Amino acid sequence: MLAKTVLSLGLWLQFAAGQNAPERGPQPSISNSEGDLLFLLDSSGSVSYYEFSRVKEFMWDLVQPFTFGPKDVQTSIIHISTTPTMEFPFDRYLSSGTLQQAIRDTRQLMGDTNTGKALSYAKEKLFSDEAGARPDVPKVLVWVTDGFSTDDISEPMQLLKDMGVTVFIVSTGRGNYLELSAAASQPPEKHLHFVDVDDLPIITKELRDAILDVIQANRLHAVDITSSSFRLTWPKLLSQETGYYTLEYAPIDDLARKRTKQVSGAHTSLLLSNLAPETTYEVALIPESNVHYFPPQTTRVTTLAEEISPAQVLISESAPHSFHVSWAPTPDSVIGYQILYGPLPGNSVKLLEVDGKSNSTVVENLAPNTTYLVTVTAVYKSGKEKSLSAKACTQEEGSKVRHLRFEDMGPNTLKASWDPADGKVLGYRVRCRRQTGPSSVLSVSPQIHSVLLTDLASGTTNKVCVKPMYKNQAGKGLCRMVHMQPATEAQGYKHRQRA
Numbered sequence: 001m002l003a004k005t006v007l008s009l010g011l012w013l014q015f016a017a018g019q020n021a022p023e024r025g026p027q028p029s030i031s032n033s034e035g036d037l038l039f040l041l042d043s044s045g046s047v048s049y050y051e052f053s054r055v056k057e058f059m060w061d062l063v064q065p066f067t068f069g070p071k072d073v074q075t076s077i078i079h080i081s082t083t084p085t086m087e088f089p090f091d092r093y094l095s096s097g098t099l100q101q102a103i104r105d106t107r108q109l110m111g112d113t114n115t116g117k118a119l120s121y122a123k124e125k126l127f128s129d130e131a132g133a134r135p136d137v138p139k140v141l142v143w144v145t146d147g148f149s150t151d152d153i154s155e156p157m158q159l160l161k162d163m164g165v166t167v168f169i170v171s172t173g174r175g176n177y178l179e180l181s182a183a184a185s186q187p188p189e190k191h192l193h194f195v196d197v198d199d200l201p202i203i204t205k206e207l208r209d210a211i212l213d214v215i216q217a218n219r220l221h222a223v224d225i226t227s228s229s230f231r232l233t234w235p236k237l238l239s240q241e242t243g244y245y246t247l248e249y250a251p252i253d254d255l256a257r258k259r260t261k262q263v264s265g266a267h268t269s270l271l272l273s274n275l276a277p278e279t280t281y282e283v284a285l286i287p288e289s290n291v292h293y294f295p296p297q298t299t300r301v302t303t304l305a306e307e308i309s310p311a312q313v314l315i316s317e318s319a320p321h322s323f324h325v326s327w328a329p330t331p332d333s334v335i336g337y338q339i340l341y342g343p344l345p346g347n348s349v350k351l352l353e354v355d356g357k358s359n360s361t362v363v364e365n366l367a368p369n370t371t372y373l374v375t376v377t378a379v380y381k382s383g384k385e386k387s388l389s390a391k392a393c394t395q396e397e398g399s400k401v402r403h404l405r406f407e408d409m410g411p412n413t414l415k416a417s418w419d420p421a422d423g424k425v426l427g428y429r430v431r432c433r434r435q436t437g438p439s440s441v442l443s444v445s446p447q448i449h450s451v452l453l454t455d456l457a458s459g460t461t462n463k464v465c466v467k468p469m470y471k472n473q474a475g476k477g478l479c480r481m482v483h484m485q486p487a488t489e490a491q492g493y494k495h496r497q498r499a
Contacts, residue, residue: 033066035138035215036074036090038126041106042145043079044113051172051197052108055144058170058200060103062142062208068094071298073215074132075099076125080145082111084121091132115149119156126165138215139165142207143183147175157183166214168207172197220285220297227277227306228333228381231269234285234297238265243289247272252280252300265289274381277306277333307331308386309378315392318473320368323392326360327376338377339363343370344391368397369423371472393472396423400476401466409452414482417450421468421475429467429474435460443469459486 039059043052059077066073070091077087087106093099125131126139133139141160161167169184170193181188190210193203222230232247243265249272250258263270265287275281280302287294310327317324325339334356341363342349354361356379366372370393377387400421407415416430425446433439436457444451456462462484467477 033073033212033215033221034071034219035140035211036076036126036133037063037140037142037211037215038090038122039075039077040115040118040122040141040143040145041077041079041087042113042115043081043085043109043111045110046113046148047108047146049108051146054197054200055172056103056106058144058204059142060100061201061204062211063099064096065208068096068099070094070134074134076131077103077106078118078122078125079109080113080115080118081109082114084114084118085109086121086125086131089130089132090134113148113150115143115145116151116153116156119153119160123156123160123163123165126160127163139163140168140211140214141165142168142170142211144170144172145175146173147171147180148173153179153183161185167191168210169193170195170200170203170207172200220283220299222283222299222301224271225301225304226332227304228275228331229271229273230275230301230303231271232283232285232301233269236268237287237294238289240264240266242291243287246286246288247283248286249281249283251276252282255282273332275303276382277303279303306333306380306382306384309334310337310376310386310388313374313376313388313390315374315390317362318393318395320395320397321366322362322364323366323372323394324360324362325374325376325390325392327388328359330357330359332356333380333382334378335381336379338379340375340377341372341392343367344373363392366394368394369470369472370394395473396421396425396468396470396475401428401468401478404464404466404478404480406464406480406482412454412456412458412484414453414456414484415450416453416464416466418466418478420446420449423468423470423475425468425475426471427469429469429477431465431467432456433463433465435462456482456484458484460484 041055063075068074074090074094076090079085079087088102093102122141126133157167167183167185168191169180171180172195181192184191193207195203220232220234222232224231238245245263245265245267247261247263247270248258261270280300283299283301285297307329309329309331312328314326315323316326327337336356337354337358339352339354339361340349352361352363363374372392373389374392375387375389377385379385401418403419405417407417409415427446428444428448430442430444430451431439432453434456437455442451453464462482463479464482465477465479468475
């Protein structure tokens, strides 16, 4: 009981920390998978009605995103009871709606927990045409148990694994870890879960992803899908010496546009690019072997919606005669960017052009202390264009403070003076960051080039910065570190330029 409590507490802490959070609501549809998935459901009298209901909810949540069909995922349930019973054959329910209702309608049988007998029965049904099982597809067994069995499970479970079945075990009770870890496929950390029945949603995604690793690995499927490309991967069927692969693909609404590629038998993946966005493609992989016949594999892949660019435009590194323009994102479907810029107000506009892989450029030969309107336009391969604008300001010519100096004006007080900055200065901002005590900011008119700094404790080092202010932006500031001598030393200060 203590072990179960500690385990449940650990899972709850993971959940509270945001790890392995349970899924909520409908999940994105999962295609490109093929396999026979069998649930071994503890339907005996050792399971309460409440526990049985929660396990049924878990089963549906686990498979809900899958695509069901004769070329996709098929599933069934075998009851563990006095005598094992198959709830329905694999090929009966081939849609999400009908399968969900069938799981809801599943009734607990009660009786003894004869798991070993149910495993032997499962071995027959997983490879039976009469049960709707298919040859040459991955086989997955998910055994949900309260950890108790009245007969031996080791031998029938080993036979199942020897026949290529991948076994996942979910224990909702106090099962023997050594026994269950030996029964599950290896490694146990991926195929064995201990969880309280109320916490089953915590493991749903992790278990589903592990099942996908099995049922996607043995057929043609797509990964790294974008708006204009996807990568096809498939199991190793051939070698460089035994043949080659032919790949055919076309939009499902225009099969006459079929394209063909050939790769050597050493390949197990291929990137298809220059595709249309938001388009479903029919893809066929044809192994051309000079040794054995391999049936073609097919799949359907839908490209993503075209990524919008630019979604943001940033201005940085402003100087009197230039500034830096950057944008994001930079999707593959863009062939180039046009940067239009001109002063505000005004009618003169200039154009810069960069390639579609660039995400920034420097605009040069600009007038100082001027506001510019900058428009970045993405030109797509389809001919579409998308624009986004931002304002940029150049700095005043020579817009920085020079020769910042200090004069001792008595205990804890200094006078800071500086030479005026060039251009139409609207004022100066003086910031003092004290080592002890609050920082201060003073704003003075453009005619004033000095201020008194007070409350500078003896023995402290303080930072003073002076920055000129212009109409559109601040100029470059100048900073110095000022050290106040301890009271026991001669009155005065030391200052040094910041490294």
